[in-house]
Amino acid sequence: MPADHDPQMLKGVLPLLVLASLAHAESYGYELVVRLREDGLTDLSTGTLYPVLTRLERDRLISSRLVASPSGPARKYYLPTDEGRTALTDRSAAWTQLVSAARTVLGRVPTGDLRLTDHEGDPR
Amino acid sequence: MSSPATPARPGARDRWRRDVYLLRFGAAMQDHPYRQYRRIRAEVRASVDAAAADVGMRRALEDLGAPRRLALAYLDELDRDRPRWTDGAVLGAIIGIGFPAYMFLAYALGAIDTLDAAGGGSVRLSWLGAPVTATSDAGGMSVDLVLSWQGTAVSAGLFALAFALGARVWRLRRH
Numbered sequence: 001m002p003a004d005h006d007p008q009m010l011k012g013v014l015p016l017l018v019l020a021s022l023a024h025a026e027s028y029g030y031e032l033v034v035r036l037r038e039d040g041l042t043d044l045s046t047g048t049l050y051p052v053l054t055r056l057e058r059d060r061l062i063s064s065r066l067v068a069s070p071s072g073p074a075r076k077y078y079l080p081t082d083e084g085r086t087a088l089t090d091r092s093a094a095w096t097q098l099v100s101a102a103r104t105v106l107g108r109v110p111t112g113d114l115r116l117t118d119h120e121g122d123p124r
Numbered sequence: 125m126s127s128p129a130t131p132a133r134p135g136a137r138d139r140w141r142r143d144v145y146l147l148r149f150g151a152a153m154q155d156h157p158y159r160q161y162r163r164i165r166a167e168v169r170a171s172v173d174a175a176a177a178d179v180g181m182r183r184a185l186e187d188l189g190a191p192r193r194l195a196l197a198y199l200d201e202l203d204r205d206r207p208r209w210t211d212g213a214v215l216g217a218i219i220g221i222g223f224p225a226y227m228f229l230a231y232a233l234g235a236i237d238t239l240d241a242a243g244g245g246s247v248r249l250s251w252l253g254a255p256v257t258a259t260s261d262a263g264g265m266s267v268d269l270v271l272s273w274q275g276t277a278v279s280a281g282l283f284a285l286a287f288a289l290g291a292r293v294w295r296l297r298r299h
Contacts, residue, residue, distance in 0.1 A: 028171075028174060029171045029174065029175070030171065030174060030175035030178055030179075030184070030187075031178075033187070045187050045188065045189050046171065046175060046184070046187040046188050046189075047187070047188040047189035047190075047193060047194040047197060048189075048197065050167070050168060050171060050188075050194070050197075051194075051197040051198045051200070051201050054164060054167065054198065054201065055201045058201075069174070069177065071177050072173065072174060072176070072177025072178075073133075073170060073173045073174055073177065074170075074174075075174045076167070076170060076171070076174075
């Protein structure tokens with residue numbers, strides 16, 4: 001897996017990953033970033049995640065509550081709403097379909113020599 | 125590390141770092157509706173403080189990335205472009221106030237130069253309908269100006285036009 005992810009790809013799928021991660025366990029912003037990094041999104045920054053949390057909350061897909069912390073200020077913990085869980089189910093299905101289609105297309109790409117060929121298979 | 129009984133509060137230096145970051149973030153967020161921006165700013169601030177308790181303020185701010193990039197990420201979440209009031213105010217001040225003031229200064233200095241070349245004296249002129257008295261003699265030089273409604277209207281008109289263009293007021297229209 002490459003170290004860096006395509007920002008555009010990540011932007012499209014990040015809300016889904018956030019919903020899935022929060023459905024697994026309630027988290028506050030920085031903890032969620034750490035968890036997603038541990039899950040493979042090594043280059044994810046809080047600056048990418050916070051706007052997504054804001055949008056998901058604005059769209060009522062997640063809700064939040066303040067929890068006092070013994071080691072610092074109160075933290076805002078996020079959890080998917082019922083609407084968010086429904087969206088997670090729908091988007092997961094859509095994602096699975098998309099991945100399946102992408103696998104089919106990418107499966108046709110010859111491995112090894114990726115030089116361009118014309119429609120008859122001759123080198124361009 | 126603080127004891128559980130006393131939650132850690134960022135030190136003065138860390139608070140200054142955070143506040144400078146938020147100031148730059150605010151400048152880059154001028155397109156954002158103000159009420160939403162205030163809520164976002166409070167959230168970012170609280171999130172930074174929470175992250176700083178885990179990894180320190182420097183790391184928490186580094187993780188956020190450049191303030192401008194963070195602002196762009198929030199602006200991306202908007203359904204449409206918004207007016208840029210700060211840009212409008214700056215351009216309005218330059219074109220509507222600074223430019224007429226510069227032109228008047230050039231006019232007045234030109235009049236005084238002409239008086240000097242003619243051997244000094246005093247002359248009554250008119251600039252954008254405003255009476256101007258330019259004097260240059262052994263005692264020094266002076267320019268007296270009485271504001272006129274014409275001059276004020278030109279200045280206000282230029283300000284309004286530049287403000288509208290700079291702020292991109294057409295973005296107020298719903299798409």
